[in-house]
Amino acid sequence: AQSVTQLDSQVPVFEEAPVELRCNYSSSVSVYLFWYVQYPNQGLQLLLKYLSGSTLVKGINGFEAEFNKSQTSFHLRKPSVHISDTAEYFCAVSDTGGFKTIFGAGTRLFVKA
Amino acid sequence: GAGVSQSPSNKVTEKGKDVELRCDPISGHTALYWYRQSLGQGLEFLIYFQGNSAPDKSGLPSDRFSAERTGGSVSTLTIQRTQQEDSAVYLCASSINTGGTGELFFGEGSRLTVL
Numbered sequence: 001a002q003s004v005t006q007l008d009s010q011v012p013v014f015e016e017a018p019v020e021l022r023c024n025y026s027s028s029v030s031v032y033l034f035w036y037v038q039y040p041n042q043g044l045q046l047l048l049k050y051l052s053g054s055t056l057v058k059g060i061n062g063f064e065a066e067f068n069k070s071q072t073s074f075h076l077r078k079p080s081v082h083i084s085d086t087a088e089y090f091c092a093v094s095d096t097g098g099f100k101t102i103f104g105a106g107t108r109l110f111v112k113a
Numbered sequence: 114g115a116g117v118s119q120s121p122s123n124k125v126t127e128k129g130k131d132v133e134l135r136c137d138p139i140s141g142h143t144a145l146y147w148y149r150q151s152l153g154q155g156l157e158f159l160i161y162f163q164g165n166s167a168p169d170k171s172g173l174p175s176d177r178f179s180a181e182r183t184g185g186s187v188s189t190l191t192i193q194r195t196q197q198e199d200s201a202v203y204l205c206a207s208s209i210n211t212g213g214t215g216e217l218f219f220g221e222g223s224r225l226t227v228l
Binding site (some may be wrong): 104 | 161
């Protein structure tokens, strides 16, 4: 069975600073990886996903993530954050065998002026 | 409908009562998930339906929880003899793709409060 660990429960950062939200996973089979975002008082929406091919994946709103198989990581990055990026970010994994999608505990990103 | 629809949006109940939460997925989506979102706990997987296959119930926390999906569309999550620790937001999601590659589309959730 797969699992997901998000190493930081909260990340405060100043506006226009870079940010990295960390995600590690474990699985005995190949995986697909996702980042979802939940803005305050809104539902979850897909930010980006890795299925195969290039290990650097670009998503909406200037976010990108890099799949590192040897380190079993899928960290999310943005070079310059905005106040509007304040939200909760969830890393998720589904494996090529069981198909169900499992989520991490989430990371709350606070962007300060 | 245009998106995943969940009802009720809010439910307050007394400890020991049964509750039913409904999810109407996006038309044509074969996969349907239920998750539970509690403060600080992230999204806890509960159950997964894929087409006509037997559901994956491995995430249901106790035998007080059950879910069904009728006609491959609407799903109902039932919690019997509710406890205060059942208080959470219950999220439903659907997906068109099989094989775990597809984007999950989430409903707004049903917030359950057990007094």
